[in-house]
Amino acid sequence: MFNIEAFATACQGKSDGAVKELLTEALRNPGEVKQALDAMGQAKPIGEGRMGDFVIHRSPDLTILRAAVPPKFKSPPHNHLMWAVIGVYEGQENNYFYRRGGEGLEAAGDRQLKPADVLVLGTDVIHAIENPLDHTLYAIHVYGGDLPAAPRRMWNPTTLQEEPFEYQTMMQYARQLMGKESQ
Template sequence: MFDIDRLVEDCRQAIEQDRTHKSVREVIARAVSDPGAVLAAMGEPKRAGLSPIYRSPELTILNLVWGPYMTLLPHDHRMWAVIGIYTGREDNIFWRRIETGEGHHIEAAGAKALATRDCAVLGRDVIHSVTNPIPRLTAALHVYGGDFFAAERSEWDPETLDERRFDVDAAARRFEDSNAALTRGQ
């Protein structure tokens, strides 16, 4: 049976033993191996958004829900992340930095589709964009090796691929726009 408080404690203990993502990945993989139990504890997702479960300078745990067909621009976290899907699907495009005479740009470097029960690790320097490719909500546990909300981050313009400071307000609007579309579709 999945227990949110137990998850938090297991993640906290994991990073006390190993500051890297390795032990946290084991905790999250174990949790999403029974997606029905996580769904029962977290509740059926109703809206896109990110809900903090735990936050400290060393660790952030989120319940993140992607709206149908929602896309988040290429961005970085500047800390490791572990993602465990407990319902739906999340497609990631991975990007790498390239230097041009015009500044810092990125180019596509790979992709990975995550489905229910999948668990993935992103290193501290990973740049990725995320799309929910299905017509329903996707929910996942996201764990970060630091304070997700306090970190300086970058995002990249979807047309020019120019680097800029991560716009928290614009990201929040993407979730709200997705919720508005979801409401219109019901």
């Protein structure tokens, strides 16, 4: 049976490549991971504040989140300033990659993640995520640092101008992208 505390302990001090192996191994049975993590709670609609992310572990060199992303959610482009390993255990997470260019950002590929898929993002990656389905996306996100403390950046999805990452503004952009608020 998957045990989240044992997983967090195993990730400590590891490289992104080693964490990818650990997460891939855990996700050989996505149903077991789901069963172990469902107890943490359900996602909330984005109109009600936070999305349902839970911090499983937070230390200076490691953050582990249980991400619960509402149906049809779209994030603005953002970075993390540290490596990230993402593993989906229910639903689908579409990743869209960008690089700095011209007046803002230019597209640099995409990748769709389904249950048991694991993706490593390098320190410099800029991405946006989307849940294309009409049910909640659940994933484990592991970061090689203290994610909440990082001075990371996001991009206004309309103007593509860079600005400091700020949670409430990010959610406002997400609602705009989902067509729930006029710009």
